[in-house]
Amino acid sequence: MTKRFWNLFKVSPVVVAATFFVANSALAAEVNKQVTNVADLSEAQESNNMSQVTSVSQFSDVQPTDWAFQALQSLVERYGCIAGYPNGTYRGNRALTRYEFAAGLNACLNRVNELIATSTADLVSKQDLATLQRLQEEYSAELATLRGRVDGLEARTSELEANQFSTTTKLVGEAIFNVSDAFGDRAAAQVGNPTRNLDSNTVFSDRVRLNLYSSFTGTDRLQIRLQAGNILPNNTITGTNETRLGFDVGAPNNNSVIIDKINYAFNFSNAVRVKVDVSNSELYENVEVFNPDFRSSATGAISRYGRFSPIYRQGQNGAGLTVTLNPNGPISLTGAYLAENTNNGNVVNAFGPNNPGPNNGLFNGDNTIFGQLSFKLNKAFNIGLTYARTYQAGNANNNLFQSTGSIFANNPFGAATRTESNNYGVEGTFQFSSKFALSGWGGYTTADAITGANAGRDADIWYWAGSLALRDFGGKGNVLGIVFGQPPRVTGGSIKTGNNFDSNPSYHLEGLYKFKVSDNIQVTPGLLVIFNPENNDNNDTEYVGTLRTTFSF
Known part of the structure; x- marks a missing residue:
């Protein structure tokens, strides 16, 4: 699903935020399927320190042949709102945690605000609005399902935290x-x-x-x-x-x-x-x-x-x-x-x-x-x-x-x-x-x-x-x-x-x-x-x- 919507549009400041939301929803579904015990929960909630990069070439594990390479290149070099891990990796196949999603979304929204404040051109084109509308219509059913899964995950998380034997x-x-x-x-x-x-x-x-x-x-x-x-x-x-x-x-x-x-x-x-x-x-x-x-x-x-x-x-x-x-x-x-x-x-x-x-x-x-x-x-x-x-x-x-x-x-x-x-x-x-x-x-x-x-x-x-x-x-x-x-x-x-x-x-x-x-x-x-x-x-x-x-x- 993630690969499909990357190909729908060219990235613009407003669409960046929407993209992050859809991507996180899809990954949240995967986490919701996998978390079955305290150990999985701890891993799913792990939040590593990440640092901003200025070029996609700084990621040692991202290659030009990767299907999302152009999208990453655009987000990094045009908008500067993608961070990597301290060891120089991006870990593109790793599930996104809610903490990482919040940090990434916040960085992109801050960048959007900067562009709004400094831009003299039209900020949102009709093409962007049409793209957002198509995204909303295409994924409306899936997003509704995912919201229910996220709610279930939060309830399960609370139950595991309350009944776990020990954190260590x-x-x-x-x-x-x-x-x-x-x-x-x-x-x-x-x-x-x-x-x-x-x-x-x-x-x-x-x-x-x-x-x-x-x-x-x-x-x-x-x-x-x-x-x-x-x-x-x-x-x-x-x-x-x-x-x-x-x-x-x-x-x-x-x-x-x-x-x-x-x-x-x-x-x-x-x-x-x-x-x-x-x-x-x-x-x-x-x-x-x-x-x-x-x-x-x-x-x-x-x-x-x-x-x-x-x-x-x-x-x-x-x-x-x-x-x-x-x-x-x-x-x-x-x-x-x-x-x-x-x-x-x-x-x-x-x-x-x-x-x-x-x-x-x-x-x-x-x-x-x-x-x-x-x-x-x-x-x-x-x-x-x-x-x-x-x-x-x-x-x-x-x-x-x-x-x-x-x-x-x-x-x-x-x-x-x-x-x-x-x-x-x-x-x-x-x-x-x-x-x-x-x-x-x-x-x-x-x-x-x-x-x-x-x-x-x-x-x-x-x-x-x-x-x-x-x-x-x-x-x-x-x-x-x-x-x-x-x-x-x-x-x-x-x-x-x-x-x-x-x-x-x-x-x-x-x-x-x-x-x-x-x-x-x-x-x-x-x-x-x-x-x-x-x-x-x-x-x-x-x-x-x-x-x-x-x-x-």
């Missing part, structure tokens, strides 16, 4: 309902023999998270997360962490609500992204993990190991700082320092970073120094090179990979042993098409005991995995996934005494189908199979079946 904060929620069961014999560690069959019952459990996201500048974000759940880790029944689900809560609280995560992220221009974690720091939420279809605990893999490389489990659950250089560029660099929480059964010492006692605090307790170089040169191929150095102060049973992999790999030196580890990883994603993606990772860890009975000994630990995602399989938004790999396993080092190595490798096989019921509901049936649990071929294969339903809002 939005609430994002997620609820998981899960039915699962485990089958097989209970696993024995290392080279032992199983002592009994699994005594597992089918369970129905849940996990609920409510996130409060606040922004004060538009590019920063304060996250406060509330969590409740009762999903018990199944390792106490199966005898191995290798069967753990990716969405169990670790320490269930019988659905009591706790604040389990607090952090704040902000930018220095577009070149640096900084994130400060106060509690429950998790590297895999701060950096790219190169497993896009399966990284999420709520909508990704069903297993703990299938989500991403165990190297991202370093420095978990504490506080720290993560800095990413060039976060949106093809090559980015991330550095982090995280101080872990410890847990030796003593509540006083269960929170390392905020405990001033011995072997605690930000720098004297468990901590991780992390770095990652990411290459995202195109959508088809992304790769990451990762390093982490972790120190565990011996406040608790060592847990090198936060209960991911065999028991021996997580704690090769025994309880209360000060341990240092160097962790190296490579990760990659290959997207052969929009519907077919292959991801994988491999990692190596060398761990050294500093104190305890094994002081001076070391352990070599390896792991790898690959995942296949078939997107839109059986319907838009559905994903068929397969994950196969070898969880962390001790393969060498001076820690060996007799047959203490993880002698026969465990293999992890996982199949799942993410079925998208709607934009807010996903149902995921899945089966997890662990061959040689705990890297012990005396153990029979274990199976874990799940049916996970995720609600997001």
Whole structure:
């Protein structure tokens, strides 16, 4: 409609005002269609500082081939009542806000008054009046409709402003309902023999998270997360962490609500992204993990190991700082320092970073120094090179990979042993098409005991995995996934005494189908199979079946 009336007449001072009115009415209709929530309303009402231009060539985004170029050129150079944005753009395809309309109309009316005061010729020709009459007749029905829509928009605006949750904060929620069961014999560690069959019952459990996201500048974000759940880790029944689900809560609280995560992220221009974690720091939420279809605990893999490389489990659950250089560029660099929480059964010492006692605090307790170089040169191929150095102060049973992999790999030196580890990883994603993606990772860890009975000994630990995602399989938004790999396993080092190595490798096989019921509901049936649990071929294969339903809002 806007293009049609530009071609009806040559611009004159009086017609300028009419043109602005018609254009604003048309754009107001578009805004009226789009504004459905507080976020849209805020965007629709955004009023940026604009500055007057003297030539249409000053607009970097306006080209002579644009259909409205001549009209803009006339308004700018003949009447001087068109303003641009401070960055030199006009944003011709952007919806006009009421504030911008008022400012533009006022500028044009002032210019008309100046012309009236200084002109010696006829101000309004018969041709102008005829043009205005044709405009009024042609658009009378549309303008009447638009006036009704504007009135509706104003009423809706008032209602949204009166009932909005917050001008700076939005609430994002997620609820998981899960039915699962485990089958097989209970696993024995290392080279032992199983002592009994699994005594597992089918369970129905849940996990609920409510996130409060606040922004004060538009590019920063304060996250406060509330969590409740009762999903018990199944390792106490199966005898191995290798069967753990990716969405169990670790320490269930019988659905009591706790604040389990607090952090704040902000930018220095577009070149640096900084994130400060106060509690429950998790590297895999701060950096790219190169497993896009399966990284999420709520909508990704069903297993703990299938989500991403165990190297991202370093420095978990504490506080720290993560800095990413060039976060949106093809090559980015991330550095982090995280101080872990410890847990030796003593509540006083269960929170390392905020405990001033011995072997605690930000720098004297468990901590991780992390770095990652990411290459995202195109959508088809992304790769990451990762390093982490972790120190565990011996406040608790060592847990090198936060209960991911065999028991021996997580704690090769025994309880209360000060341990240092160097962790190296490579990760990659290959997207052969929009519907077919292959991801994988491999990692190596060398761990050294500093104190305890094994002081001076070391352990070599390896792991790898690959995942296949078939997107839109059986319907838009559905994903068929397969994950196969070898969880962390001790393969060498001076820690060996007799047959203490993880002698026969465990293999992890996982199949799942993410079925998208709607934009807010996903149902995921899945089966997890662990061959040689705990890297012990005396153990029979274990199976874990799940049916996970995720609600997001």
